[in-house]
Amino acid sequence: MLEIQRKRTYLCIFFLYFAIFFYLGIIPSNIDNLLTTLAGLSNFGVSFIITAGLISGTVSLLLFGYFSDHLSQRFGRKNLFILTNLLWIITIGILSLSPHYSFFIVFYIIAAMGSGAFLPIGFSIIGDLFTSNERGKRFGSMYVGLFLGNGFGVIFGGLVGWRLGFVISCILGLCALFGYFRFGNDPKRGASDFELQDSNMVQDYNYKITPNSLIQLVKTKTVIGILASVFCSGIATSTLSNWAIFSLNLQINNKMLTILVCIIAGIGGIAGAVIGGDLGDMFSNNGDLKGRIKISGIGIIIGSLFLLGFYQSAFIILGVIGNFFVFLSRGNQFAIYSDVCVPELRGTVNALNGIMINLGGIVGNLLVSAIIQDNIANISICIIIVILIWFFGAIFWVIPYFYYSKDLTSKKLRIKDRIEQIEVIHR
DSSP: OHHHHHHHHHHHHHHHHHHHHHHHTTTGGGHHHHHHHSBTOOHHHHHHHHHHHHHHHHHHHHHHHHHHHHHHHHHOHHHHHHHHHHHHHHHHHHHTTOOBHHHHHHHHHHHHHHHHTHHHHHHHHHHHHSOHHHHHHHHHHHHHHHHHHHHHHHHHHHHHOHHHHHHHHHHHHHHHHHHHHHHOOOOOTTTTOTTTTTOGGGGGOOOOOOHHHHHHHHHOHHHHHHHHHHHHHHHHHHHHHHHHHHHHHHHHOOHHHHHHHHHHHHHHHHHHHHHHHHHHHHHHHTTOTTHHHHHHHHHHHHHHHHHHHHHHHOOHHHHHHHHHHHGGGHHHHHHHHHHHSOGGGHHHHHHHHHHHHHHHHHHHHHHHHHHHTTOGGGHHHHHHHHHHHHHHHGGGGHHHHHHHHHHHHHHHHHHHHHHHHHHHHHO
């Protein structure tokens, strides 16, 4: 019965992630439509909508990354997860009625506040559902939801337009959220950690985030190294997710064919995220602690080079191979976070991951805004720049390569000391 509950909970979270990226896929396929149908929108305005959404999402990640554990204790993590998801779902429905640019951007910012809370809350639930030997696969599989959601959002957005696309997003979100309300559960903190499974007393530990615990997180060099690389990847992925279709269409000159090319290329990313997580779990099971790190860093280097070729030639196979390799890291980075962080900090570190992606996205979109302001065709130059940044960001994986085993040992010692202290108190 417990295994069925875990699977149901995971599937509901998966489909909510799918719905979020479905609505995020609407704008990239409708940049031209928005410019012609939304009153008061300019070339710079499109980039500003994307940037404003990223800033709002970053603020949300900061708030819920810091306060989610305290709020979860007070209101229940399941209730908090439902309410934050309900915020973006309702707002997206309202967004479909936008009469002009000002109305659109206000509600897009509100929607980003709701969806921004997903990462620190939803991914911390997954971290408590599955053991360290399963997390790579599970976190990697979440990127299947990301790619499929974004892909279907792009397709349906291109076919039906942005207004109906947002309505469909709202309906999908409501269905997924009802499923979580009906079938999902909230696992106890630390329930999947081997060190804590034999100590029921530890489950009552106070999980409130403190300045001291945040200092512990900053001192975890493995986390800092990965976050630095994630920032570089955020510059690239945010720019590509919003502008890839527009850029490639300048070469192909057929919007639906361009969408198809991007979708097929994105399949490589789905396979990469899942297989990368599986490989990482395999290395972990075999005692190779650095296995997750090696396939992640090397994958980014190889994949970004193939993506450079793809965006210059629109040759699909280059895009498939490139996305496969760059996304080998995705499931592994969250698995590594869960390995080196004590349970109460997992929501925070997942939030920091999202913050770094969003900050990278803000930098990327500001770069786009500056370059395309006079000539929107200059977007191809931006694509080259951001992929090169992604390539050089792989260097930061050297830091976890040298510190992962040390940080893992340090985390185990902290949990051991915590168990001993609590047992003394109870005695």
